[in-house]
Amino acid sequence: MADDELGAARWKRVVLKLSGQAFSPSGGSGADGASIDGDVVSQLATEIVDARRNLGVDVAVVVGGGNIWRGMTGAGAGMDRAQSDYMGMLATVINALALQDALERLDQPTRVQTAIQMAQVAEPYIRRRAMRHLERGRVVILAGGLGNPFFTTDTPAALRAAEIDADAILKGTHSGIDGVYSADPRSDPAAVKLDELSYMDVLNRGLKVMDPTSITFCMDHALPIVVFDVLHHGNIRRVLVGRERIGTLVR
Ligand code: UDP
Numbered sequence: 001m002a003d004d005e006l007g008a009a010r011w012k013r014v015v016l017k018l019s020g021q022a023f024s025p026s027g028g029s030g031a032d033g034a035s036i037d038g039d040v041v042s043q044l045a046t047e048i049v050d051a052r053r054n055l056g057v058d059v060a061v062v063v064g065g066g067n068i069w070r071g072m073t074g075a076g077a078g079m080d081r082a083q084s085d086y087m088g089m090l091a092t093v094i095n096a097l098a099l100q101d102a103l104e105r106l107d108q109p110t111r112v113q114t115a116i117q118m119a120q121v122a123e124p125y126i127r128r129r130a131m132r133h134l135e136r137g138r139v140v141i142l143a144g145g146l147g148n149p150f151f152t153t154d155t156p157a158a159l160r161a162a163e164i165d166a167d168a169i170l171k172g173t174h175s176g177i178d179g180v181y182s183a184d185p186r187s188d189p190a191a192v193k194l195d196e197l198s199y200m201d202v203l204n205r206g207l208k209v210m211d212p213t214s215i216t217f218c219m220d221h222a223l224p225i226v227v228f229d230v231l232h233h234g235n236i237r238r239v240l241v242g243r244e245r246i247g248t249l250v251r
Contacts, residue, residue, distance in 0.1 A: 065091030115147030172230025
């Protein structure tokens with residue numbers, strides 16, 4: 001059965017950007033206050049394994065850290081911005097290890113590569129090695145952002161996608177918002193969902209898709225972006241197969 005599905009996806013290789021909040025949709029407000037929800041991480045892992053095994057798609061995951069720490073949080077409270085950003089980069093590694101654990105419990109070979117070296121827990125990011133892992137059917141989790149402060153993990157999602165020859169970026173949202181809207185649908189009832197946009201639309205209208213730096217980068221490298229609700233069951237597969245219109249396509 002699964003063999004019939006191989007090649008059914010519209011892209012051979014993708015970067016899946018998971019924001020930290022996707023690891024804890026309730027914002028860590030559960031009884032134990034945990035910032036990583038094991039059930040959610042397992043669900044994400046199951047869907048990544050489905051994409052890898054059944055659709056034959058190479059998946060590199062760029063993980064955020066916002067469920068644990070964002071640089072701006074500390075900077076807003078008077079911390080040195082760069083120091084606070086390094087804390088954020090380390091937070092992404094925690095999420096990466098949680099996702100690796102969930103994938104490996106499904107017997108999915110996985111490698112974590114980090115932009116800040118920490119040899120005891122992960123490989124350093126090495127482009128050729130990452131590509132080799134993908135060719136061998138491993139899921140590669142890229143953590144630590146770019147390894148430089150003053151960025152968010154949107155920029156490494158775009159940069160790594162170009163580096164590893166990915167065909168598209170799948171930008172997962174997590175708060176029940178299933179794409180890009182003309183305004184914030186949580187506060188503006190007149191907001192309408194936009195099915196397709198150009199990079200310039202996103203930049204000119206200041207739409208919240210990814211950081212402007214990463215949008216510009218994707219435009220320069222003709223990398224399509226699909227913004228979609230990654231926590232809706234089966235959506236990763238739906239986006240990859242592309243028969244249904246899911247989320248918002250930016251190209
Ligand atoms: N960060 C950074 N450089 C990078 C990527 C991330 O300094 O290249 C820091 C930054 O402080 C950021 C934090 O790591 O706020 C967590 O990443 P992000 O905010 O992108 O997480 P997400 O919103 O996706 O959960």
